[in-house]
Amino acid sequence: MSAGLLGDSSVDDLDRSPARGDRRGARWQAAAVGVVVALGVALRVHSPSALWLDEAISVDISGLPLADVPEALRRDGAPPLYALLLWGWERVVGDSATEVRWLSSLFGLAALPAAAVAGARLAGRSGAVAALLLLATSPFAVYYSTEARMYSLVVLLVLCGLLALDGYLRRPGAARGVLVAVVTAALALTHYWSLFLLAVAGGGLLASAWRARSTARARAAAWMAAGGLLFLPWLPSFLYQFAHTGTPWASPIGWFAALQSTVVAWAGGGGRTTALVLAAVLLLLAGIGVTAVSASGSRVELDLRGRPPGRVLAVGVGGTLALALAVGRLTGAAFEARYTSVVLPLFLLLAAVGLARLPRAVRTPVLAVAVVAGVAGAVPDVYFEHKTQTAVVADALQAQALPGDVVVYCPDQLGPAVSRLLPGSLRQEVYPTGGSPERVDWADYAERNSGADPTAYGRAVSDRAGGSAVWLVFHTHYRTYEGQCEELAETLTGLRGDPLRLVEPDSRYFESAHLVGWAPLPTPGP
Template sequence: MASVAVPRSQRRIELRAPDAVLAAVTLIALLALSAYVRTRAISGSFWMDEGLSVGIASHPLMDIPGVLREDGSPPLYYMGLHLWMQAFGRTETAVHWFSLLFSLLTIPGAMWAGWSLWGKRAGFIGATLCALNPFLTSYGEEARMYSLMGLLALLATACFLHAFVYRRGRRWIVLFGIFQALMLYTHNWGIFYGLGAFAALLLLWWRSDERKPLAIDGLIGFGIPAVLFLPWLPTLLFQAGHTAAPWGRAPRFGAPIQISRDLMGGDRASIVMLLCGGFGLAQVLQARKQKRDPERLSIWVLIAIPFVTLAIAWILSQITPAWVSRYFAVALAPLLLLTALGLARARWLGVAALAVLVMFWINPRPFVDGYKSNVRDIGAEAGSQMRPGDLVVVGQPEQTPLAWYYLPAGLRYADTAGPVDDPRHMDWVDAMDRYEAAQPRDVLPPLLDALEPGQKVLLMRPLTEGVENWSAPWTQLARRRSAQFGAILQEQSGPGGTFRQITVAPQFYRGASTVGNVGILYEKVRDTPMTQAP
């Protein structure tokens, strides 16, 4: 790339005393505001994915990578959560704070990124966007890795711009490589982000007059994560061949609307960002500057990274569905940085647009669900009547860790494929084939026969209303098997039957939950072996 004179003010953050005070006061205010907004549901109930997180993280630290071989995820988040739970406990509030911490850290991260790249106005705008962005609000109160991915993508993208657009030295190349490696160890969509970043580097290389030095730097920047990821590569290859997502569906052409609503909190906010931010970006692109001006190149990089990332994910999801809006965390950071640059260059129009976005985003209720699942209520009502050795049968297998979390200790667990030795995680290895092959009349009777009179069995079935949520191959199977297991137990609880129904939980619904279940508790009243049906 041709050498471009970069003003000294753009090479580093030069904090004069007034700027330092203003930055500190602004950060404190934004952190306080964000923490307030993002703790409205901090003690809300877990849902099944969060149950998986806590269950996996409850294993011994060095056993977690082996457990994840059957899950399909990388280990960094779970190992970090394990250490966090050892220090702060595993209540809903304590675990949610682990994710909230990463959401809050995006605020100073965005201020540093915007200020160091494009000036203090961009820094303040970027910090404000991250303080209230609905995606970071939502996943700042969920025990999953998506707020961590958002933070790592922010740091990786900023370091990419410092390293390859502004050409500020090898330290930024190394930092980019390290952050990208951390993304790869946090979620598999880090691979798609890496491909998006590589496409952006190719764009820079094509426009550069110094292609050889840029190619060498690129080799270093992308070689670091490749080398660091090698120890996990055999596990990833096994997961790719055996732990697909049968609960997913191939995305369609409404994906841009889904991205708008799930990343930016709705069409209104997206339109404001597109129009006002786009106006500012157009000002940069139309200005009479050198063809290879860093700000111009920054725009194209920040467009290329999320576009290529999501395009690759969309295309591959046509073959093996893996398109879920929570995975979009990898694309959020470059989009927010692009918006920060656009609003900063739009001047007072950008400030007005930012104020409008704050009004759209400051109310967390549309974006945060404090009642994600009613398994906590089932555990409180039915669990109080159960004793060690009683049996829990889970109709939707991936909810078993959630049941383990909310039900008393000492219970035995099974799902629609049979006994579950370790209810703290879900074994996704060839899951669709295994669960389709397991026939209810072969699985359930031996489990029930093993109970002694006086022991209880809790059947936890998902509430499967809504065709849209239950049309994938996996969810269709869970719905069918749950009904079949329920029918068998109902047969055995009639007059003269082996079981009697004690209660149905929850008796009282506190509100509509995102993932609903019903728990039906039975007690064995006589030791009569069940007759195998043909």
């Protein structure tokens, strides 16, 4: 049997002799773990917020006939696997906000036992419990388990890929190799940042195979490459997206800002004290996970050169982030903390290794602090901080707009989330194309917007509305629309008089908007 990727838990668990406490204490510990896991499950199965832009686009694309989904994704900029899974899910379960989010909840729940198994391989029973509880209470993991996007699927696939690769290296065989290939392909077809992780993992396998003269590691890299063959049918769409879509809605940020926002997002964000505490604890544990050699009593011995298996996890996290940020700087791609879902599970496993390597007297209090801080960050994100002001805007429109009124969205990014909540009796369109609001066409987005004329569009839409009211859902801080939505509003005011202001942007929402309306034009006399 070959050495695995994650090491041997019988060696790596530095607390191999369980405490001789009574059975009552053990039962209380098991009960506490059960309560925390149950809370993590409960946090993953419901969010009261309406769907925001990205979710609404996902749901709309998956609502198309299956033959139309690839072309819609091609112009959206996303890979296909999550959309295809959601396509089937919507037809079995439904397409309400709660129902479509349940698919992500399912992936988030499935990741919990996968994390426990990986933690056990890394650091025995202590590692299993730590990995399970850190993921169960992770504000980042909880949040994206309640969002109709692919990020909780990414977390699950990374854990499955880690276990599949470790299993192959322990006992090489064709069946395990095929599993490595399939998970590799699934990751690449779920989120493009997975390509950076796969490149780091494949390169690391080849480098270690060369150093150790390990044919098993070389063959594992070959199985990963074989998985890449399953990506080839999607390659033309990927190349089109690379040339025409990108991330026009944001600009690149610096390395330090990106790393800082990553750690803050993993800990719950928002500038809360609990987020700062959780970030500090996780970073400390991750550092111990990389460097700890032994622990006894109140003493931990460190080796700054790094120790396996923590060193492998650290290379995976650091190498992936460094490669992704470098490519982003070269190509002008934006950075979003949610993309780092591809390395979050590795980072939490690294923290779990660090926790398992602490002396027993310190381990439980530190884990308790991390769990409490995680829950304190996750609960507000799920239940009290809504993602979008969409429902407020839609309610105001339904109360005031009449059949035949025209609703315009500027920018078009406000259209998908609001339009799905409005009746079909309203005429809805997006600036500057006048097209349907259900989706955003990201192809050549910046170029299209730079050539738009808000004054001409305002006159045209006023003419089209005629004796019906015109409603404008807009915001002023979207990239590539600088000043255009304001100019459109000024044009409509010049044509129809002062508007009725129904909704103002609320900074408590991640996605907010103005809602203003202009009365119908007077009917010409005989």
